[in-house]
Amino acid sequence: MAGSSTTSVASGVTTRTNSLKRKAATQENIGAELQQPPRKLAAIAEADTNQPLRPSKTAPNSTNLNGAGTGPSKLGRGPPPLTKPRAPTLSTSTSTNAVRRTTRATSAPPKTAPVRPPARPMSRTTTRPGTSTANDERFDSIQQQIARIEAARAADAARLDAELAQERAKRSDLQASHEALSRELTNAKTQEIAQRQELFIASDELNNLRQRHEREISELQADLRRKDRELRELNEDLRICQADLERERDTVKSLKATIAQQATSQLSLTAQLGALQAEKAAVQAEFDRTCGTKADLAIQLERAHKRIADLEREAREGESVRRKLHNMVQELKGNIRVFVRVRPVLRSDIITTTFNLSGGSFGAITDGTGSPDPEEEARMREEAMAPIAFPDKMDHREIVLRASSESATGQERKDEWQFTFDRVFEPHSTQAEVFEEISQLAQSCTDGYNVCVFAYGQTGSGKSFTMEGGSVRSSSSTANHVVTQPIGQSDVTAGMIPRAVEQVFRVADDLRSKGWQYKMEGQFLEIYNETINDLLGKGEFDKKKHEIKHDPKTGRTTVTDVNVVPLASATQVRTLLAVAQGRRTVAATLMNERSSRSHSVFTLRIRGENALTGESCEGSLNLVDLAGSERLEKSGAAGDRERLKETQNINKSLSALGDVIAALGEKGEGKSDKHIPYRNSKLTYLLQNSLSGNSKTLMFLNLSPLATHLHESLCSLRFATKVNNTTIGTAKKQTKHIP
Numbered sequence: 001m002a003g004s005s006t007t008s009v010a011s012g013v014t015t016r017t018n019s020l021k022r023k024a025a026t027q028e029n030i031g032a033e034l035q036q037p038p039r040k041l042a043a044i045a046e047a048d049t050n051q052p053l054r055p056s057k058t059a060p061n062s063t064n065l066n067g068a069g070t071g072p073s074k075l076g077r078g079p080p081p082l083t084k085p086r087a088p089t090l091s092t093s094t095s096t097n098a099v100r101r102t103t104r105a106t107s108a109p110p111k112t113a114p115v116r117p118p119a120r121p122m123s124r125t126t127t128r129p130g131t132s133t134a135n136d137e138r139f140d141s142i143q144q145q146i147a148r149i150e151a152a153r154a155a156d157a158a159r160l161d162a163e164l165a166q167e168r169a170k171r172s173d174l175q176a177s178h179e180a181l182s183r184e185l186t187n188a189k190t191q192e193i194a195q196r197q198e199l200f201i202a203s204d205e206l207n208n209l210r211q212r213h214e215r216e217i218s219e220l221q222a223d224l225r226r227k228d229r230e231l232r233e234l235n236e237d238l239r240i241c242q243a244d245l246e247r248e249r250d251t252v253k254s255l256k257a258t259i260a261q262q263a264t265s266q267l268s269l270t271a272q273l274g275a276l277q278a279e280k281a282a283v284q285a286e287f288d289r290t291c292g293t294k295a296d297l298a299i300q301l302e303r304a305h306k307r308i309a310d311l312e313r314e315a316r317e318g319e320s321v322r323r324k325l326h327n328m329v330q331e332l333k334g335n336i337r338v339f340v341r342v343r344p345v346l347r348s349d350i351i352t353t354t355f356n357l358s359g360g361s362f363g364a365i366t367d368g369t370g371s372p373d374p375e376e377e378a379r380m381r382e383e384a385m386a387p388i389a390f391p392d393k394m395d396h397r398e399i400v401l402r403a404s405s406e407s408a409t410g411q412e413r414k415d416e417w418q419f420t421f422d423r424v425f426e427p428h429s430t431q432a433e434v435f436e437e438i439s440q441l442a443q444s445c446t447d448g449y450n451v452c453v454f455a456y457g458q459t460g461s462g463k464s465f466t467m468e469g470g471s472v473r474s475s476s477s478t479a480n481h482v483v484t485q486p487i488g489q490s491d492v493t494a495g496m497i498p499r500a501v502e503q504v505f506r507v508a509d510d511l512r513s514k515g516w517q518y519k520m521e522g523q524f525l526e527i528y529n530e531t532i533n534d535l536l537g538k539g540e541f542d543k544k545k546h547e548i549k550h551d552p553k554t555g556r557t558t559v560t561d562v563n564v565v566p567l568a569s570a571t572q573v574r575t576l577l578a579v580a581q582g583r584r585t586v587a588a589t590l591m592n593e594r595s596s597r598s599h600s601v602f603t604l605r606i607r608g609e610n611a612l613t614g615e616s617c618e619g620s621l622n623l624v625d626l627a628g629s630e631r632l633e634k635s636g637a638a639g640d641r642e643r644l645k646e647t648q649n650i651n652k653s654l655s656a657l658g659d660v661i662a663a664l665g666e667k668g669e670g671k672s673d674k675h676i677p678y679r680n681s682k683l684t685y686l687l688q689n690s691l692s693g694n695s696k697t698l699m700f701l702n703l704s705p706l707a708t709h710l711h712e713s714l715c716s717l718r719f720a721t722k723v724n725n726t727t728i729g730t731a732k733k734q735t736k737h738i739p
């Protein structure tokens with residue numbers, strides 16, 4: 001069987017495996033059946049070995065001696081059924097005894113059944129005399145019957161014995177054949193186990209074969225996919241190659257066309273070449289002619305260079321003349337010139353004025369949402385402004401203040417004050433317009449003059465804005481703020497100090513081409529409560545004692561223990577200004593929330609040498625931002641000791657300045673022995689050399705445009721008029737020739 005299964009594997013593994021399984025199952029059933037002993041034989045064996053044959057209990061009346069059921073026995077043909085009724089007493093016991101005897105007869109050799117003596121008739125005495133003969137006859141017939149039955153039984157017993165012997169012989173045959181079959185079964189089982197092992201081995205082999213086969217199939221499939229891919233790539237290559245080929249064919253076609261064209265154009269080029277060669281010959285002839293003129297031109301160029309050098313020298317001389325004339329003009333304008341500048345009305349002014357007028361409410365100029373109503377704001381602006389007029393629209397030199405008041409008699413009195421200065425700037429004037437007027441003055445210091453520009457006016461009138469500018473001032477609240485950008489178009493609020501410094505550096509740069517080399521250095525001081533503080537220093541304010549020293553020989557003013565910083569560029573100066581501003585003492589007053597309660601003095605010293613002309617010069621530019629000039633009761637400082645002291649010191653130094661200017665004026669008018677009280681304040685003593693007749697001085701009078709400040713403005717204008725009318729002498733240039 002194993003052999004046939006293996007053959008089947010070769011033809012179809014899966015089908016064969018199933019059939020093998022089915023066959024194995026059939027074998028198993030056969031084996032199981034073989035293991036079962038034959039039922040009939042077992043029954044016989046059991047009956048033989050375990051118990052003697054007995055009649056079945058289920059058939060008490062049966063004459064079947066082998067007890068195999070109720071049907072007719074194979075062994076006995078049994079006595080025919082009794083046709084006559086038996087005596088009740090005998091029939092019962094006889095039948096019972098007969099059965100019992102029959103049963104015994106199966107296990108013991110048959111005996112001749114003892115014939116029992118007939119039972120004594122019980123009712124003979126009582127029987128009637130007519131019936132006794134009949135009973136005897138019946139009794140005899142019964143006994144005969146019994147005898148017949150006994151005889152039949154004996155015959156049956158003999159027959160049964162014979163049959164039993166036969167059966168036993170059969171049984172031993174059957175046992176023999178059973179043993180033979182058992183041996184066969186054992187052999188069959190052994191064979192089956194062997195076949196099963198073979199089957200398992202074959203099944204393992206089959207599994208291995210199947211796995212290998214699956215592996216081979218998957219490898220073949222991968223191979224197939226790879227081949228497919230390669231085929232696709234080859235197809236793609238082929239397509240590209242075909243496209244390339246097409247293109248190449250097109251190229252070849254167009255190249256052929258080009259070659260044909262080239263051949264045509266070559267012909268025309270050859271013709272052109274001939275023409276060009278003829279032209280070249282003509283140009284060569286022209287070139288030869290030009291070479292001849294080149295030598296003439298070189299001579300002319302040399303002459304032109306000489307002429308340029310002459311013109312440059314003339315320009316330098318012209319520059320010197322221009323400087324002389326410029327300074328003459330400046331001198332003719334007067335030594336102390338006064339510019340008046342009225343600042344515009346600020347929104348904060350309107351708010352303050354409205355607040356004061358409305359008795360402490362901002363609602364008047366707001367539209368309810370907090371933002372100002374433009375029309376209302378314009379009206380309030382008009383209302384807040386003092387009646388100031390600028391009648392001179394040509395030269396911008398006049399300013400008129402008007403005021404109406406009630407006289408003692410109740411009549412309206414109209415007052416008007418007219419002032420004339422060197423220049424009056426209206427509120428809309430820009431920083432650039434203002435600087436244009438002083439740029440010439442700032443430039444003078446590069447010519448060796450001492451220049452002093454100071455801003456005078458009440459607190460909040462715009463002094464710092466004019467001198468330092470809006471952006472510098474506003475950004476200077478942080479000491480570390482560094483201004484690195486030069487003044488550009490965007491920096492429209494840059495003030496006079498950064499603009500003047502930039503101008504000086506620009507002029508110095510321009511003059512470099514004329515042989516001038518400049519060295520500059522700067523210092524920035526503050527005078528607060530008659531104490532000098534170094535705004536560029538590192539030490540704490542009011543701690544170091546700085547002394548002012550004047551050198552009568554050189555006319556140079558120095559201050560001890562202050563930082564004098566060499567300046568390389570205007571940008572660096574602006575950085576210094578920002579640092580200095582952060583250190584300025586700013587205290588709050590009622591007049592201006594950012595009021596500067598000190599004078600600040602920026603000094604730029606410039607020394608120049610001209611290697612070409614052998615000249616040297618030394619000038620200085622002092623730019624002074626004075627502290628507010630308001631009167632004590634207006635400043636709101638009366639109740640504060642510290643503020644009071646500040647205001648007194650400010651007023652003292654400002655009146656000292658007025659005294660010095662007045663004394664200088666008197667001296668200029670001929671009182672040569674007039675004492676000039678420079679020492680009355682630190683400010684006048686520091687500016688001594690810049691205020692004396694040896695310098696060019698300009699005062700900016702800054703005015704507030706507000707009606708509420710009209711009186712302060714009038715006082716300032718009167719002071720400025722005095723200064724403007726003062727002649728302090730002719731400014732002298734500090735130049736010399738380098739030996």
Ligand SMILES: Nc1ncnc2c1ncn2[C@@H]1O[C@H](COP(=O)(O)OP(=O)(O)OP(=O)(O)O)[C@@H](O)[C@H]1O
Nearest residue numbers: 343459460461462463464465592594595596627628
């Ligand atoms: N010409 C102007 N244009 C616009 N705003 C100006 C002008 N002049 C001054 N201001 C503004 O007015 C305010 C007061 O000006 P500023 O601080 O320069 O006054 P000040 O006279 O220097 O005051 P203080 O004496 O307290 O230093 C500032 O907010 C400033 O920006």
